[in-house]
Amino acid sequence: MEDRIYLNLKREEKNIPIVFIERIEEIREHLASFNYTDLVIFSDKLVYRLYKDFIESLKPTYLYLFDEGEESKSIESYLKAIDYLLEKNIDRKALFVAIGGGVVGDVVGFVASTYKRGVRLIHIPTTLLSMVDSSIGGKTGINYKSYKNQIGTFYQPEMIIICPKFLETLPKSEILSGLGEIIKYGFTLDRSILGMKERFEKDVFDIFHDRMLAMQLIKKSINCKVKIVEKDEKESLLREVLNFGHTVGHALETYYNYYFSHGIFIILGMIAEMILSNMIFNFDLSNVDFLIRILEKNNIKLPQKFDKNQIISIMKHDKKNINASIRMVLLKDVCDYVLGYEVNEDILYEVLGRFEKIVFS
Numbered sequence: 001m002e003d004r005i006y007l008n009l010k011r012e013e014k015n016i017p018i019v020f021i022e023r024i025e026e027i028r029e030h031l032a033s034f035n036y037t038d039l040v041i042f043s044d045k046l047v048y049r050l051y052k053d054f055i056e057s058l059k060p061t062y063l064y065l066f067d068e069g070e071e072s073k074s075i076e077s078y079l080k081a082i083d084y085l086l087e088k089n090i091d092r093k094a095l096f097v098a099i100g101g102g103v104v105g106d107v108v109g110f111v112a113s114t115y116k117r118g119v120r121l122i123h124i125p126t127t128l129l130s131m132v133d134s135s136i137g138g139k140t141g142i143n144y145k146s147y148k149n150q151i152g153t154f155y156q157p158e159m160i161i162i163c164p165k166f167l168e169t170l171p172k173s174e175i176l177s178g179l180g181e182i183i184k185y186g187f188t189l190d191r192s193i194l195g196m197k198e199r200f201e202k203d204v205f206d207i208f209h210d211r212m213l214a215m216q217l218i219k220k221s222i223n224c225k226v227k228i229v230e231k232d233e234k235e236s237l238l239r240e241v242l243n244f245g246h247t248v249g250h251a252l253e254t255y256y257n258y259y260f261s262h263g264i265f266i267i268l269g270m271i272a273e274m275i276l277s278n279m280i281f282n283f284d285l286s287n288v289d290f291l292i293r294i295l296e297k298n299n300i301k302l303p304q305k306f307d308k309n310q311i312i313s314i315m316k317h318d319k320k321n322i323n324a325s326i327r328m329v330l331l332k333d334v335c336d337y338v339l340g341y342e343v344n345e346d347i348l349y350e351v352l353g354r355f356e357k358i359v360f361s
């Protein structure tokens with residue numbers, strides 16, 4: 001049974017279909033509805049190993065594989081892909097298809113938006129995080145030096161195809177990572193997601209191997225993202241709400257050199273930003289306990305203590321900052337948020353101290 005949500009971007013007069021399918025094989029029919037000179041499929045080596053037969057069955061003219069992992073979002077890896085496309089003389093009328101997680105989606109999005117000033121792109125996200133977050137909204141990007149996503153574009157795909165069947169091969173840590181973003185939507189935009197709080201605390205595998213429930217959570221999350229992106233595609237203000245947990249989360253991710261999957265750092269970041277929300281707006285700290293229980297249940301422990309000053313210094317490079325002040329999304333209550341709250345370093349130092357006590361206790 002096919003099902004769709006549309007991301008309607010009025011200014012660009014684009015209505016992007018987000019297509020939900022149950023069987024991976026249905027992807028072929030969707031690709032067949034496009035005209036193109038060459039079909040260029042991009043993936044990573046791990047996803048290719050797992051889905052080799054399916055990817056080959058799409059009969060790509062060219063297949064380009066990145067190494068798996070965040071290192072593929074480097075400028076060198078971007079240039080290598082561009083070199084490949086030039087060498088094969090691929091023209092603007094090709095169709096690019098990104099099959100993989102957020103790393104493949106982000107780097108291929110950047111390649112597609114810059115190669116010959118733009119080639120049409122289809123996202124086929126294969127991780128939970130890329131289904132509910134990175135494939136939706138058109139942000140592309142690569143990392144530069146030690147800073148995340150410092151170079152990028154806004155570039156909308158022609159179509160996004162969501163097939164939860166891919167989740168069956170995803171390791172638990174990656175499921176938990178996607179759950180981090182889903183919980184973020186629950187705290188900021190759709191409290192009904194938190195109705196499943198108790199199940200989140202039990203076994204994340206269990207939830208996402210229940211196809212009906214997985215589809216329901218994925219759709220609710222995508223709806224949250226679609227609504228925000230439709231109102232604020234280029235992140236002038238409202239879209240910032242999607243960054244809840246990300247200011248501290250990204251800084252920890254950089255500091256710990258991507259030790260955990262992205263969404264796990266977002267859970268940690270939400271804990272710190274909830275502590276700050278409590279200090280400023282009296283936000284209910286029982287929500288922090290809920291996140292801690294999820295981390296404990298899944299044996300997530302930071303490997304060693306962090307240097308607070310270094311974390312603050314990394315936060316200062318966050319793209320969301322304006323005029324070098326550190327800005328965050330804070331919560332007064334569940335789904336009652338404050339955007340662009342400017343935080344001074346002394347308060348941040350105190351927040352990180354409290355955070356440290358909680359996560360290392």
Ligand SMILES: NC(=O)c1ccc[n+]([C@@H]2O[C@H](COP(=O)([O-])OP(=O)(O)OC[C@H]3O[C@@H](n4cnc5c(N)ncnc54)[C@H](O)[C@@H]3O)[C@@H](O)[C@H]2O)c1
Pocket residue numbers: 044046047050068069070073100101102103104106126127128129130133134135136137138139140141148149166167168169170171174177261262263
């Ligand atoms: N563009 C955006 O709006 C946006 C939003 C959030 C995150 N991101 C970016 O997304 C990236 C993280 O994405 P991610 O969490 O999907 O990580 P990822 O792409 O690195 O994938 C995680 C791992 O899972 C493997 N994998 C992918 N699909 C699989 C499957 N079906 N079965 C088994 N293994 C599979 C990958 O090979 C990789 O090893 C980060 O770089 C982050 O900055 C971008």
